[in-house]
Amino acid sequence: xxxxxxRDGKCAxxxxxxxxxxxxxxxxxVDPKINLRVDKSTPLSIFELGTELTKEGLGFPQYANDDVVxxxxxxxxxxxxxxxxxxxxxxxxxxxxxCGMDINNxxxxxFVGCLDTAxxxxxxxxxxxxxSFDDVKAEFFAEIRRRADAIVEKYRHxxxxxxxxxxxxxxxxxxxxxxxxxxxxxxNFGIHGTGIAVAVDSLASVRELVFExxxxxxxxxxxxxxxDFAGRxxxxxxxxxxxxxxxxxxxxxxxAKELVDVWGHAFDGKKNDRGGVFRPGxxxxxxxxxxxxxxxxxxxxxxxxxxxSANYAPSLDVPVKGPVSVVKSFTEPDLVPVSNGGPLxxxxxxxxxxxxxxxxxxxQLVKYFIxxxxxxxxxxxxxxxxxxxxxxxxxxxxxxxxxxxxWSGYFIELDKCFQDQIIKRxxxxx
Amino acid sequence: xxGRVFEIxxxxxxxxxxxxxxxxxxxxxxxxxxxxxxxxxxxxxxxxMTDLEVADEVIKTADFxxxxxxxxxxxxxxxxxxxxxxxxxxxxLRRAESHLTYAIETSGFASAxxxxxxxxxxxxxxxxxxxxxxxxxxxxxxVDASSIFGNIAWLKDSGVPFVARIPCIPGVNDTREAKDGVxxxxxxAPNLLKVELLPYNRLAGAKYAKLGRSYSPGFDGNRVPxxxxxxxxxxxx
Ligand code: SF4
Numbered sequence: 001x002x003x004x005x006x007r008d009g010k011c012a013x014x015x016x017x018x019x020x021x022x023x024x025x026x027x028x029x030v031d032p033k034i035n036l037r038v039d040k041s042t043p044l045s046i047f048e049l050g051t052e053l054t055k056e057g058l059g060f061p062q063y064a065n066d067d068v069v070x071x072x073x074x075x076x077x078x079x080x081x082x083x084x085x086x087x088x089x090x091x092x093x094x095x096x097x098x099c100g101m102d103i104n105n106x107x108x109x110x111f112v113g114c115l116d117t118a119x120x121x122x123x124x125x126x127x128x129x130x131x132s133f134d135d136v137k138a139e140f141f142a143e144i145r146r147r148a149d150a151i152v153e154k155y156r157h158x159x160x161x162x163x164x165x166x167x168x169x170x171x172x173x174x175x176x177x178x179x180x181x182x183x184x185x186x187x188n189f190g191i192h193g194t195g196i197a198v199a200v201d202s203l204a205s206v207r208e209l210v211f212e213x214x215x216x217x218x219x220x221x222x223x224x225x226x227x228d229f230a231g232r233x234x235x236x237x238x239x240x241x242x243x244x245x246x247x248x249x250x251x252x253x254x255x256a257k258e259l260v261d262v263w264g265h266a267f268d269g270k271k272n273d274r275g276g277v278f279r280p281g282x283x284x285x286x287x288x289x290x291x292x293x294x295x296x297x298x299x300x301x302x303x304x305x306x307x308x309s310a311n312y313a314p315s316l317d318v319p320v321k322g323p324v325s326v327v328k329s330f331t332e333p334d335l336v337p338v339s340n341g342g343p344l345x346x347x348x349x350x351x352x353x354x355x356x357x358x359x360x361x362x363x364q365l366v367k368y369f370i371x372x373x374x375x376x377x378x379x380x381x382x383x384x385x386x387x388x389x390x391x392x393x394x395x396x397x398x399x400x401x402x403x404x405x406x407w408s409g410y411f412i413e414l415d416k417c418f419q420d421q422i423i424k425r426x427x428x429x430x
Numbered sequence: 431x432x433g434r435v436f437e438i439x440x441x442x443x444x445x446x447x448x449x450x451x452x453x454x455x456x457x458x459x460x461x462x463x464x465x466x467x468x469x470x471x472x473x474x475x476x477x478x479m480t481d482l483e484v485a486d487e488v489i490k491t492a493d494f495x496x497x498x499x500x501x502x503x504x505x506x507x508x509x510x511x512x513x514x515x516x517x518x519x520x521x522x523l524r525r526a527e528s529h530l531t532y533a534i535e536t537s538g539f540a541s542a543x544x545x546x547x548x549x550x551x552x553x554x555x556x557x558x559x560x561x562x563x564x565x566x567x568x569x570x571x572x573v574d575a576s577s578i579f580g581n582i583a584w585l586k587d588s589g590v591p592f593v594a595r596i597p598c599i600p601g602v603n604d605t606r607e608a609k610d611g612v613x614x615x616x617x618x619a620p621n622l623l624k625v626e627l628l629p630y631n632r633l634a635g636a637k638y639a640k641l642g643r644s645y646s647p648g649f650d651g652n653r654v655p656x657x658x659x660x661x662x663x664x665x666x667x
Binding site for chain 2 (some may be wrong): 325350364
């Protein structure tokens with residue numbers, strides 16, 4: 001973690017930070033992965049230093065925005081000085097080194113699953129009265145809160161194995177003669193949320209297909225989800241054509257704002273048995289793969305078995321206009337309450353760097369994200385042809401590095417399902 | 431007013447200063463043997479859009495364009511073939527956002543009046559220069575290029591900054607003779623920012639079959655074009 005501020009709030013980016021960035025560019029190794037803390041006042045030149053690494057195809061730096069993350073942490077009860085000291089756990093969850101027993105990734109809520117349940121509940125209720133889109137939305141948000149409550153219950157009693165070594169180097173453990181497993185200064189639980197974009201797109205599609213255009217009733221739609229839109233290619237096409245998150249289209253982005261707001265406050269007032277709070281986030285870890293298997297097709301036209309996008313990113317099968325619209329859409333919601341960690345991921349085709357000023361232009365895109373209140377971003381340079389060639393001839397691409405999600409790895413060492421997911425990601429944004 | 435648009439692409443990085451949004455207009459009166467975008471040539475194709483729709487599309491991310499010193503580039507096809515539409519879009523954009531910059535990428539094939547009216551509104555012109563003479567244009571692009579040469583001559587004195595773009599096609603215009611000719615043509619323009627030599631895109635033929643057209647460009651597309659620099663005589667002061 002480079003950059004950011006000191007415990008008393010002064011700019012901490014110094015010559016050493018600069019040298020570290022330069023050295024990474026020369027070494028071109030997968031590790032250590034660089035995280036760079038920035039804020040509104042960070043000059044473009046620092047973003048350009050970071051972008052030089054992006055240009056090398058290293059899959060980092062990952063950027064974190066102090067303007068969002070520090071207020072998020074203080075909102076969850078972290079002391080301001082500690083909050084200013086934040087770093088990331090292995091991938092992206094924010095933590096304070098040395099003084100926390102936070103479990104950043106204890107569980108996750110499947111937003112697509114929440115919507116699926118909500119649609120079934122509302123469709124069952126049919127006949128009671130005239131259904132409205134607001135009924136669907138209200139049930140969806142209620143389901144998110146129910147699942148949040150279930151998580152609170154599920155982790156009432158968490159036992160952790162003692163960790164004498166970590167305890168020895170963590171603040172307070174020795175002085176209090178208490179192992180870290182019994183709690184540290186901070187004992188919060190981080191909760192991921194998967195499939196945000198798929199859920200938003202599905203909600204937008206339900207509004208358009210069922211309520212605005214009235215092409216299908218809600219219960220018919222539920223049946224179609226169970227049968228993968230069998231026999232109704234017209235409705236599948238209509239679902240795919242409905243507004244999607246990532247196109248700077250308010251018809252989808254307004255729903256994203258509402259969803260993120262509900263999620264951000266789903267755990268308000270809830271405490272775990274160590275007195276810690278629950279930190280909702282936009283990360284997915286491995287859950288995006290598992291959760292996608294738990295649900296049937298979704299109303300956005302995603303067929304059964306197809307994956308969600310990882311973390312905070314447009315759905316995989318959605319044609320987006322380009323990275324500027326993606327940044328715009330994904331910074332519409334207030335991200336402070338959902339800053340457990342989980343980046344917006346953007347792929348840039350390597351031709352962006354053909355001209356020398358490409359670095360500046362890509363750096364401007366990152367700065368735009370930060371200036372608009374984005375929380376965390378990772379930006380990767382990638383070339384689809386290279387990836388396909390690497391699948392066919394791994395021996396020619398031993399050094400090809402890609403960002404998978406929280407981590408970068410050598411492409412040829414990845415499991416085929418991850419390779420395919422990355423290629424798919426690139427197809428859409430290329 | 432409506433126009434035909436091939437594509438609106440955002441975050442284009444090689445179409446002028448700063449990151450830009452490029453509006454590709456449908457239809458081109460030329461038929462360059464090496465055109466890598468044949469589906470953009472027909473005037474009936476593309477998508478019909480109003481000037482308002484195009485402007486709205488651009489405005490959505492105009493804060494980024496303005497904040498980064500970028501703007502809008504009109505390309506094609508041949509944007510000057512829909513000059514009225516281009517002007518209408520600019521008009522709308524100007525009213526909504528006064529700090530965008532405008533650029534146009536053009537073959538220069540248009541009447542003098544149209545060319546001057548549009549170029550006068552631009553902050554930058556990306557001017558294609560394919561050949562130094564009428565014969566090259568006639569043989570390889572199928573048009574009488576008198577208007578192109580007239581327009582380039584006017585551009586050199588217009589004060590509007592321009593970049594000359596030369597597509598280098600192997601065995602067609604990558605000869606020393608052709609390049610010297612282009613250099614002479616461009617000499618003495620104080621507003622010429624740079625000359626870009628664009629190598630022939632070897633995948634150019636890929637899209638023709640899909641359109642039911644054959645691709646027989648009449649030159650050896652596999653040869654690497656000579657990209658050695660063009661020497662421009664400095665402007666006499
Ligand atoms: S001017 Fe451009 S678009 Fe028109 S035919 Fe030539 S290469 Fe194609």
